[in-house]
Amino acid sequence: MQSYDAIVIGAGVIGSSVAYHLARLGAAKVLVLDRLQIGSGTSTQSSGILRTHYSVIENVELAKHSWSVFNDFAGYLGDEEASAGLVKCGYLICAPDGPKLEPLRAALAGQERMGVEVRLLDQAAARELLPIAQFDDAALIGYEPEAGFADAYLVATGFARAARRQGVKIMEGVNVERLLMENGRVVGVETNQGRFHSQTVISTQNIWAGDIERWTGVPTPVKAERHAVLALEGPEAYSFKMPVFKDLGSPGMLYCRSYGGNQMLVSEGTVGETLAQPDNEQGDISMDYVVEVGGQVAERFPSFGEAGLASSWTGVYDVTPDWNPVLGRLPDVPGLVVGYGFSGHGFKLSPGVGLVLAQEALGLPTEVSLAPYAHERFRSGQLLTGRYGLGAVS
Template sequence: MSNSYDVIVIGAGVIGSSVAYHLARFGARRVLVLDRTQIGAGTTSQSSGILRTHYSVRENVELARSSWSIFQDFAGYLGDEEAASGLVKCGYLICAPEGPKLAPLRQALAGQVAQGIEVNLIDAKQARELLPIAHFDDAALIGHEPDAGFADAYLTATSFARAARRLGTKIMEGVEVQRLWVEGGQVVGVETSHGTFHSSTVISTQNIWATDIERWTGIPTPVSAERHAVLALEGPQPYTFQMPVFKDLGSPGMLYCRSYGGTQMLVSEGTVGETLPAPDNEQGDISLDYMVEVGEQVAQRFPTYTEAGLASSWTGVYDVTPDWNPVLGRLPDVKGLIVGYGFSGHGFKLSPGVGRLLAQEALELPTDVSLAPYALERFRTGQLLTGLYGKGAVS
């Protein structure tokens, strides 16, 4: 049948595009990807793009490390000399003052070292040499991860998609999946705005729209859409591409910052955002009070930024689970249904590794990392993947 496929992937964001490429890479011959809009046009396009392996959840460290190795030779990995991720390898600094975040940071850094990640403990003087526009007078512990940086999520998604197409994958944009067809507990296909497509394996990478799974199957889908604001500041001193990404555990908002456009500072909070009543990735309002609040936090760490101006701002939406970590793998009640949702701000960082994992699982190949800790069942059994820092995207 011309509308029958080995695997159907729902969603062509950076996760879905990575899944599609890896399915083809591992030998799936007929793969169909369906997206309601365009490749990478949803929450992927709103990503801050930070890449790091710093996590307090051990499993995330493994996924981030495998993903980083792919980002470092992205064109070579895809076999496409024109493929690009926009990688800027500038390193990652994270610090905490005396207080409740100090012990978690020490434990997380030790965990990275135990897993073979290069992490250096540095003093305030060394930190200033790396990030001269900041001060570290209050820092009780500073970690430096040289193999880190940031990249462009949209470029990455479109490069994965192009590589998948080159290997024979069919990607249909502007097609909305309206129903998952299940017969006798087995997936048999999907009904869409452009007709019905058949497959015994469906991979959902729908992020904030993963609530469709519950509507289609009745299986609880613990994910909510949470809006976060991002600011780009123009300060008296440039935040250059050579300066590391910075995570400030001492600020009320656990700020993260990086260079943006070569001179500006991209900054946002790593805490809980605005929960939306329904999935929606349209741009939201950013209040002046919020901008002032974040600006005051920035000025505490970056003294000259008391005179910074707002260059631009936007909002992005996270697909958040109760423990701020994703649900990955098969759903036990529907044979042939595999999911990847609830990345809670980690999706882009983990996208190459997650794409490999979900493709391996779909094709019944050994997975690089066990999917068991990421199973939906953990919310019923209480075996949550809660990070040491509490709720927020640092995990």
């Protein structure tokens, strides 16, 4: 049996980031196992939006740290060739009078307290930044200049390459079938290619985290939820210089960004379709759904009433009851550290999450406290539900 300082299950943006940070923090022998390929889980389905706007203050802290990494990805990795595909176009968010107004005000104030630059804009200033939209109903508009979007595949492979350069071994096509336990603690994993030994296993399995429940009996509070993403070609371009936009006034709490230089990527920030089994295969998107979302888009972007559907796809979120991740040790399973349940917003947190999970796995103090993200909260009832209610803003 081969022996390692740490074994990471899963090579999405989270697992690759954990592996890189383990090596960066001095772990000499690290093994990453993925049943498919790096980034081939749900990471490549990501819309890639980066912001520190959150109503849950702990998330602001993780996102802020992560933004500093995205902002200088090559420098952070010490790899001149690395790119996160970052487009720094800013993030605009607005709410009309109504239930989302005070949560937005409080979240913007929270960001400011955390030292994030945010500006309050009037409708005219918002139109200057995003001239294809109208803001007639907007009672409050926030703008975060240090935000934008990036490419999750580039980030996963960037972390993986930097990890390999530091000696991490990444094996693709290896399925972890169970945890090996001895005297009540984890001592390794059994896979379709044999056994690998380690006193520390980090599971970053996303929608497949239910494996942990099967292997250990500890409940995994995650369901797989499918979401649709549309790319619309309008008569006016949504250029890459225009900010990402979050419309808290729309029924679907839409988010939009530039896509392919001139199209609009749009998706709803609300609850999706729960799947019976974790599966990131493509699902159907009905024409009724496209028309319904198109109608919401046209309310905000009047010329997009004429838009055509350029392409569409689906992606699957690993959703927890409070739409926030579970990070840290499972006390009932010594030797096991988990990072799952990102509920549609894990890409923007991935550098920071990789760092804190690696620190926790190595027994070091964590950059950000993991206590609020503990699995225990689902037993104690101290949930991390955001002020916007359930949905990926959090």
